[in-house]
Amino acid sequence: MSPHLPRRAVTLGLAALLTVGTAPAALAHPAGTRLADVRVLAHFDRAAGQAAESIAPEPDGGAVIGMIPARQVVRVAPDGRVQVLATMPLPPGGGSTPVVGIPVVTGVARTGSGDLYFLYSTGQAGQTGIWQLGRSGQPRLVVPMPADTMLNALVVDGARHRFLVTDSAGGRIWQAPLGGGPATVWSADPALAPDGFLGANGLKIHDGAVWASNSDRGTLVRIPLLPDGGSGHAEVRATGLAGIDDFDFTGRGTEIFAAVNEAGELVRVSADGTHETLLDAGDGLQGTTAVAVRGDRVYVTNGANLAGNDPTLMLAKLRRG
Template sequence: MPGHRPTGLWRRATLGLAALLVAAPTHPEHASGTRLDDVRVLAHFDRAVGQVAESIALEPDGGVVIGMIPARQVVRVAPDGVVQVLTTMPLPPRGDTTPVIGIPVVTGVARSDSGALYFLYSSGQGGLTGIWQIRRCGEPRLVVPLPADTMPNALVIDGRRDRFLVTDSTGGRIWQAPLRGGEASVWSADPALAPAGFFGANGLKIHDGAVWASNSDHGTIVRIPVTEGGGSGRAEVRATGLEGIDDFDFTGRDTEILAAINQTSKLVRVGADGTQETLLDAEDGLQGTTAVAVRGNRAYVTNGANLAGNDPTLMLAELRRG
């Protein structure tokens, strides 16, 4: 709603996570791997109404769909930077609170190959929390309900198996549900996904025959192999030392990753061998970096400005692969 700002509980929770961070090396001079050029701001968002940019879904024309946390909105950013609000979710009628965060939030977004747009809403209330679809006409519809005590965060579509996958940050789980809608079930509750006081499983991607997830509290990226029947294998930690990691994406160079480190406002390159390099930081305009999405030679980065600064943005950079 207009003028809404995150509650004190929201600020305390995010500040508590910030205390877990460790320093990372910045801008090494002789590192190899993907570089970023022509870094620029594509769009600014309205922090005063809660437009804390969280997640990214890319569209074929160069547009971007973004979830806005406390504003409870999904917005589209056109290739020229024009911002359009697609939907604003209602407040829970009973005034329920969400786990840890305390306020109702829109988080992950995803786009199917057919162009359907989906997003996650966490309200602390059954019948509202879950996966929602944005319709061309009419209000959004709930396609997959999730338990009221979950904190759904990242949303991906597994097109090969016609299903959604969703991280549950406070429950330390990954849920699955049919793409057509219906009942969700736990796909993995591996201990590597568990939180340590705030958020566990956070970002989520499908790559290299596996599901990959970040763990904010533990500062890790884990790889969970997908079995022949579509089930989950045992998680393997592929990167450490990334405390406060939010979302991430692959650069297209083997298993090299770009990781958004929310609490220190950094974008970190993680090599296939786990080596790390900070590519962008606060000096480059990052403020509470939340998500990154790669398409071709472009990387889109969202800044929520939820801890540092007051200018949430969508940034765009050109990739130069080494």
Template sequence: MSPHRSAGLRRRAATLSLAATLAAVAMTPVASATPAPTTAPAIAPTSPGLTAGTRLDNVRVLVHFDRAAGQVAESIAPEPGGSVVIGMIQSRQVVRVAQDGAVRVLATMPLPPDGGTTAPVVGTAAVTGVARSDSGAVYFLYCAGQGGLTGIWQVRRSGEPRLVVPLPADTFPNALVIDGKRDRFMVTDSAGGRIWQAPLSGGAATVWSADPALAPSAFFGANGMKIHDGAVWASNSDHGTIVRIPVARNGRSGRAEVRATQLEGIDDFDFTGRGSEILAALNQAGKLVRVGADGAHETLLDAKDGMQGTTAVAVRGHRVFVTNGANLAGNDPTLMLAELNRR
């Protein structure tokens, strides 16, 4: 069996396992969580030049979530003051975690009439990406496999979510980013291998990029996304890549170039503030890795540090937030906090 086919089968098995897990967990309300004190050439996984780079210190668990209640942490949106907003896949909820680890539910999405079985790829409804605007508004993505439910939603003070941008039923909206410079939302579609855009004021979405570098090879294509240095960067889970798509003056997309490879099962990522250096969450492997500007990478955190199905990372100043969904392995979904040491 060729290495390519073997890797494809591993990805397929992992995704099928995820689908089975999502379908098996009861969609119950979240219980109280427990606070805790032009394509580039392939790059080798590690490089001697990485040894003197950014490190993480004082790594600790901020909160343990309740796996049995569907608290599978998927995404992170930091807020001023140290709290974060998190999207919970299986419980279909958006929660806020305070600095002391206290968890408050902001919104809960209803199951679609069919129970979410028509949702692309995983066959169950899920809350995925979250984002916070400069004005403090909280938005999130809901994948329901149904028109009128799938799309970008806003959390309102009443707790009743509002649909801001509908998306086609066959999309799997995954990462949500606000492009403040152009007053628009940007959304990765893992099923269609696309990036959508829509006005921040709401309305119809259009495809911003359907570059082949975003396409899935088996299940999940474009996944995590960030805007950095005049470009949109996106991860591709199936291909294990990070791609950079330049943004033209008129806001349109240029041609994607692959900037990092061999990141199998990559989910979300963020920039450290040191040029194009990246911290990336490898979901299947349960790792947090550092990716240099040349695409070489090294592991910073793994299972011995508490990584279990690592889903997202967000950098704010010297603070690094990491979520573990414990989807494919383990049973301890967490929000972790670390200090960024830029050496």
């Protein structure tokens, strides 16, 4: 995100100044969860606007990353090589996305068959929405979204053949057909609303529910999935996480790893809502934006917007006790 934006605006991105070997070899915690072999997998080009925002892991150990404000989707190979897959064009007049002010690529998602989708917000109709990146490398708008949305996280709900998307400006979760078509509001529960800046941010489907983070309120919210796919009443499952961005489940029930952007921390949130820090500024984190768990691999993105100038993708091994 642009360094000229207000300080709160730049916290959508993350900063980390980290070199291989600065993190401990293993971090032990009371419930038995450990992170081992924490390292930098890839460095990005901060001067080119490559502020890493979101993560879609790939089966081979690589990952696809959304970049703000470069408006890019990039692939990181298992050996750390970075390939730009797409750069989105600026809209006429430059665009004016709600809250952040500039066009941004945010959430990325990958289907089981390898189809790749991403979010692009510009403040203008006709470009804001869910895009598909085809094998030809040419992006295609599949779900137009309203110009007043600030799209953030993208989830493919394969069981119900739909997308789910958080709108941080409107404090809503939208849904749209997986094959493309009009989007509708799935939930506008007050627990998703912003309190001056960003509301609903990260998004996951787990445990018969849709889970979302609220950055302004520092909360993790669980919204039950009704039998018809609709939304139940939201319940707050964790508090005290001011500036929380993305999150993911560790594989131990409803235990969560959360990227707390403003504090520059990777936090473990237990099922009862209590939380503890796993990685922080002492490990080089300066504004974590995203975390993704796949098997025993844990990916963390650093955007170098809040501080520092070395945006990275970090990789660690997950050890469950």
